[in-house]
Amino acid sequence: MANIKDVAKKAGVSISTVSRVLNNRGYIGKETRRKVEKAMAEINYSPNQIARALQKSQSYILGMIVPDSNHPFFSELIKHVEVFANEQNYKVVICNSLDQPDKEANYINMLRENRVDGIIMCSHTLDVEEYKSVLFPIVTFDRILSNQVPYVASDNYRGGEIATEHLIQAGCKRLLHISGPLKLDLLANRRADAFRLTCMRHHLHHDIIEGTNDNLTFEYFRHFIANEVADRLQSYDGVFCSNDMVAYALYLYAAANGINVPERLKIVGYDYHSFTRMLKTPRLTTISQSAKRLGKVLSSTIIHVIEKKDEDTINNTIVDVELVKGETT
Structure with missing residues (x-):
């Protein structure tokens, strides 16, 4: 050899x-x-990667904890994190928390015990203090933990503002936002803030129905629309959904119940991931957040923290978003 x-x-x-x-x-x-x-x-x-790791006291392994790798956005994000990490000779261990606090805490302990160099945290079910007790590098996706932990996110506020303004410009007067769980202090909830403030600025009737993170499957979203949203739809002519799977579930419910989209009800989603891009009918109007760009920045940020650990500079990154016009507005 x-x-x-x-x-x-x-x-x-x-x-x-x-x-x-x-x-x-x-x-x-x-x-x-x-x-x-x-x-x-x-x-x-x-x-010899093992020899190099021993020499530098590094494993060249990153942990990545996500809510559910089966969700189209997270599966795409994982792919791009792995691609860019591999270019820097790092490997990635993927953990699914399924939004269960005990499972997330156990994964953090497992990754610590197996001496990963750092964690990309995309699941956020624990209190802030529990993350602060982790004594190795962390970068978060869509959550601010402290001034010492860098975060990466899309421009959630701007995305919410663009979506709401688009519905208003399309003629909507009574607006609904189907949000994620607002009790969690996530940057994704800035979409709801932007929706509310934009509607108030235009003096329009508006409301928010809060979703959960109990389940991220498409069937769950269909069930949620039928049981939590359907009875209130007649009050609105425009809906901004927190993600594209919710938006498509809403479209299917409307189509099955004689609610014409977009004439009677206009719908805007958020993500523009592989699931959305595969849809031929309808083409969703949505806000695009680039999983490729986010994955690259998450990888480069955690590797920078690992390899430049003596530096005090914390680099947070907000990635631009844009409207993708489809057939639902």
Whole structure:
């Protein structure tokens, strides 16, 4: 099996130069890097990741806790996190909390015991103090924990504002927002804040029906629409939904019950994930938050915190959103 000495000999450089190339440390000229990489390919040399991990006291493994990897948005987010983490030689362990606090706490302990280098936290069922007690790097998606923990989110307030303004410009006078669980202090709830303030600014009748995170399956959303929303639909002519699966469930209910969309009822969703893009009828009007961009920033942020742990700078990132016009408004 080829080793680092063989690479150095083949490339005509020192062992320390090969080491700097492997660890991306110090200045390496382009031509020198090219020679080392060519030599590695020619003799089929693969760096010993375990040895590198022991040398640097790192596992090169990230934990990622999500509510449900079966949800289209989170499955897409996971894919992009893994792609960008892999480019930096990190592997990702995926954990599904299913929005159960005990399960989330157990996963945090498991990841700590297995010495992951950091956690990307997309599930948020625990109190803030419980996250603060985790003694290794964390980056959160859609939640602010403290000034010491970086977060990444789409521009939820702007997304809510764009969606509501679009419904108003389409002629809606009586607006409803189907939100997520507002009792949780999540940045996603800024969508509801924007909806409320935009309606107030235009002096329009509006209301919010609060959803839950008990279940993120499409069948659950259909059940929720039929049992929690349907009896109140006659009071509204425009609905802004907290995600696209809710929006599509609402469309199906309307179509099955003779409520014409968009003439009688206009619908805007939020996400524009793979589920939405596959829909041919109808094409949902929605707010796009880029899972690719969010995944890249989550990966780069947690790796930056891991590898630059002595720096005090905390980089929070808000990713832009945009309206995707479809057939439901």
